[in-house]
Amino acid sequence: MYIRSLELRDFRSWPELKVELEPGITIFIGRNGFGKTNIVEAIGYLAHLSSHRVSADAPLVRANATDSRISAVAVNQGRELAAHLLIKPHAANQGQINRTRVKSPRELLGVIKTVLFAPEDLALVRGEPAERRRYLDDIIATRRPRMAGVKADYDKVLKQRNALLKTATIPLRRGYGTDEGAAALATLDTWDGQLARLGSEVMAARFALVQELSSQVHDAYQTIAPESRPAAVNYKTTIDQGLSQFPGFDAGIIEATLLTELAAKRQREIERGMSLVGPHRDDLELHLGGQPAKGFASHGETWSFALSMRIAEFNLLRSDGTDPILILDDVFSELDAGRREKLVVIARDAEQVIITAAVSDDLPANLADAITARHTVTVRDTDDGRISLLDEQPETQP
Numbered sequence: 001m002y003i004r005s006l007e008l009r010d011f012r013s014w015p016e017l018k019v020e021l022e023p024g025i026t027i028f029i030g031r032n033g034f035g036k037t038n039i040v041e042a043i044g045y046l047a048h049l050s051s052h053r054v055s056a057d058a059p060l061v062r063a064n065a066t067d068s069r070i071s072a073v074a075v076n077q078g079r080e081l082a083a084h085l086l087i088k089p090h091a092a093n094q095g096q097i098n099r100t101r102v103k104s105p106r107e108l109l110g111v112i113k114t115v116l117f118a119p120e121d122l123a124l125v126r127g128e129p130a131e132r133r134r135y136l137d138d139i140i141a142t143r144r145p146r147m148a149g150v151k152a153d154y155d156k157v158l159k160q161r162n163a164l165l166k167t168a169t170i171p172l173r174r175g176y177g178t179d180e181g182a183a184a185l186a187t188l189d190t191w192d193g194q195l196a197r198l199g200s201e202v203m204a205a206r207f208a209l210v211q212e213l214s215s216q217v218h219d220a221y222q223t224i225a226p227e228s229r230p231a232a233v234n235y236k237t238t239i240d241q242g243l244s245q246f247p248g249f250d251a252g253i254i255e256a257t258l259l260t261e262l263a264a265k266r267q268r269e270i271e272r273g274m275s276l277v278g279p280h281r282d283d284l285e286l287h288l289g290g291q292p293a294k295g296f297a298s299h300g301e302t303w304s305f306a307l308s309m310r311i312a313e314f315n316l317l318r319s320d321g322t323d324p325i326l327i328l329d330d331v332f333s334e335l336d337a338g339r340r341e342k343l344v345v346i347a348r349d350a351e352q353v354i355i356t357a358a359v360s361d362d363l364p365a366n367l368a369d370a371i372t373a374r375h376t377v378t379v380r381d382t383d384d385g386r387i388s389l390l391d392e393q394p395e396t397q398p
Ligand SMILES: Nc1ncnc2c1ncn2[C@@H]1O[C@H](COP(=O)(O)OP(=O)(O)O)[C@@H](O)[C@H]1O
Pocket: 011, 012, 013, 014, 030, 031, 032, 033, 034, 035, 036, 037, 038, 039, 058, 059, 060, 061, 062, 063
């Protein structure tokens, strides 16, 4: 698929951006801090309903503005869909598809599919498990939008269950001996049931995804870093480790295992005042040779691993039938010659690629001849603060 037109209003440093895009390679060039990443962040937000840089919406809205708009027309095998999102930092966001308001912005998931590779991806390897869970859940949501709703429901249940464990510590400790304790435990039972039901769906989807991804990551890494040791990924759960040994495991088995584990850990959960069982405690383990990548991988290996995970994601989405839009945010300057070449091969073959770079020199020579469109990002200082501009000469400063 490709994006035919992109419009932003009051998104980050952009009061207004209107740009027509084409299939092939489009590049946005501009100095650091001028607003290039803001553009691809907006596209990524439309695709995933979250930013790769911040977890809250407020920083996305331009300073002094009340809300942000992101609109894009996507062309998928000849069929056009217009996606439109209104981001309100202090209220629910609103989505539209082809000018019709949708019940939840989540209905936009899957309309635009992107794979974004950015410097922040080093955190996939070095960062906390939450980064890697997000990687998995984003891919799942793009391929199976319904699962985003399941995950959101899970997060809500988890939040309420944690609140109960925190606020009802005393009655929960007293147990069934008191009316208050019995009531709190009954509420906890209800949350347990919901956590297990929703959590098992989340986990089953992740298990299945990791099974598909593992050979893709292994092969991508081998291609990028043939001199390095083999890369492997596997899903690590806090519940019965044996579970991961069953390929084709179903949500029912996982749900039962979660319930057993919740019962076994109940006392500890009450003592600690938090939920210790469920997909929010899981991780995607990354290995190089026999060692965990985190803490052992060199800087170059870390880049290769992160890139392999993005290439695997790209190939997986492509195998579903349509090319996702490949976005490369300021990454060429970070990669050595060998890795650049590998990335160029993929970029030249993808339906649409959007690249940002500070200077043209950062781009590999064999990419230059494949570029279909080139835009410059500049800034202007106004009474309303510094704003980003596309394809305009900056005003000469007095
Ligand atoms: N909410 C916002 N309102 C106005 N400007 C913002 C906002 N968020 C970020 N910016 C500005 O955007 C700029 C960074 O843009 P970015 O796209 O990351 O730059 P780069 O071109 O280096 O990728 C910074 O100058 C920052 O001040």
